[in-house]
Amino acid sequence: MIDHSALAVARFVDQNGGIASRATLLRAGASPRSIERARQAKLIMSERRGLYASAAADLDQRRAVRMGGLVGCISALRRSGVWAGLDTRLHVHVPAGSKRLRVDEVAAVGRDRSTSRSDTSFLAEAGAPRVHWQRSVNRIPFGRDCGTTDWIVPPLLALRQAVLCQDEEHAIASIDSALRTRFIAHGQLDLLFETLPSRLRRLRRELDPLADSGTESIFRVRLRRLGHVVELQRAVPGSSKFDALVDDVVAVDLDSKRWHSDDRQQIWDYDKTLQSIAWGRPVIRILPHHLFEYWPETLQAIERAVDDARKLRRYRQGRPKSARF
Numbered sequence: 001m002i003d004h005s006a007l008a009v010a011r012f013v014d015q016n017g018g019i020a021s022r023a024t025l026l027r028a029g030a031s032p033r034s035i036e037r038a039r040q041a042k043l044i045m046s047e048r049r050g051l052y053a054s055a056a057a058d059l060d061q062r063r064a065v066r067m068g069g070l071v072g073c074i075s076a077l078r079r080s081g082v083w084a085g086l087d088t089r090l091h092v093h094v095p096a097g098s099k100r101l102r103v104d105e106v107a108a109v110g111r112d113r114s115t116s117r118s119d120t121s122f123l124a125e126a127g128a129p130r131v132h133w134q135r136s137v138n139r140i141p142f143g144r145d146c147g148t149t150d151w152i153v154p155p156l157l158a159l160r161q162a163v164l165c166q167d168e169e170h171a172i173a174s175i176d177s178a179l180r181t182r183f184i185a186h187g188q189l190d191l192l193f194e195t196l197p198s199r200l201r202r203l204r205r206e207l208d209p210l211a212d213s214g215t216e217s218i219f220r221v222r223l224r225r226l227g228h229v230v231e232l233q234r235a236v237p238g239s240s241k242f243d244a245l246v247d248d249v250v251a252v253d254l255d256s257k258r259w260h261s262d263d264r265q266q267i268w269d270y271d272k273t274l275q276s277i278a279w280g281r282p283v284i285r286i287l288p289h290h291l292f293e294y295w296p297e298t299l300q301a302i303e304r305a306v307d308d309a310r311k312l313r314r315y316r317q318g319r320p321k322s323a324r325f
């Protein structure tokens with residue numbers, strides 16, 4: 001029969017996110033004997049010296065701690081539904097000076113490449129993780145206030161790593177997303193930018209909390225950098241909002257299969273498109289692959305539509321009122 005105290009240990013490991021250190025367990029009141037009983041009963045297993053996992057731990061967590069590191073950077077963001085770019089490797093934070101990393105060992109395990117990823121399954125690819133050797137950033141609290149640090153880096157530090165690790169447009173999208181999902185508090189932005197290299201501080205001017213998704217942030221950054229005026233979440237009179245309005249003349253929706261696959265949403269999208277055209281604003285709908293794989297062609301289409309719509313508007317405005325249509 002399984003000992004009650006062993007069950008309590010396993011439950012605590014679950015509550016800690018699936019992995020807990022021996023020090024954390026002892027601090028929570030577990031005895032060395034109850035930890036050993038939980039291990040013998042296979043309620044928890046030792047992943048590395050002094051680190052135990054319950055059945056709730058997933059492959060990413062196990063791989064990170066087996067290496068002697070923590071789930072960090074974009075892998076930590078992705079677990080909380082924050083925009084984490086397109087890199088699907090596991091990103092692991094390893095304190096500077098760590099020894100005996102078992103990179104080869106963890107590279108051999110991981111999600112089977114034939115398993116398709118989905119919006120709800122974020123497990124990293126198999127293969128060598130991206131290792132972030134990092135000195136502690138003293139000003140960013142790395143302690144109990146941030147929740148567990150037995151297997152994952154605290155939110156603000158993860159976001160800082162992700163900003164440094166990604167290109168600028170994905171970095172901006174991650175910060176927008178972290179604010180929108182309350183992964184970090186708005187008040188923590190000062191600290192984030194103070195601890196970033198000065199070359200990246202100008203990115204703060206490009207944040208926009210209205211962005212509803214990572215793709216929306218990236219679209220906005222690209223077009224604004226080209227000199228276009230991009231207003232986010234602009235409503236069409238009598239209908240719902242478009243993701244973006246470019247130069248006041250062309251509406252753009254950035255669709256994803258996740259949000260636009262059900263019948264009701266599709267009907268809504270058709271209605272909205274008709275409403276917008278009736279108001280004299282052409283509509284362009286794009287999918288993530290247009291943004292990430294066919295951007296030159298997509299940009300050409302958008303700029304052509306914007307140019308034509310501007311000319312048409314100027315033409316109408318130049319005509320006597322009676323002749324307008």
Ligand SMILES: [Zn+2]
Pocket residue numbers: 072073074091130132161162165
């Ligand atoms: Zn990274």
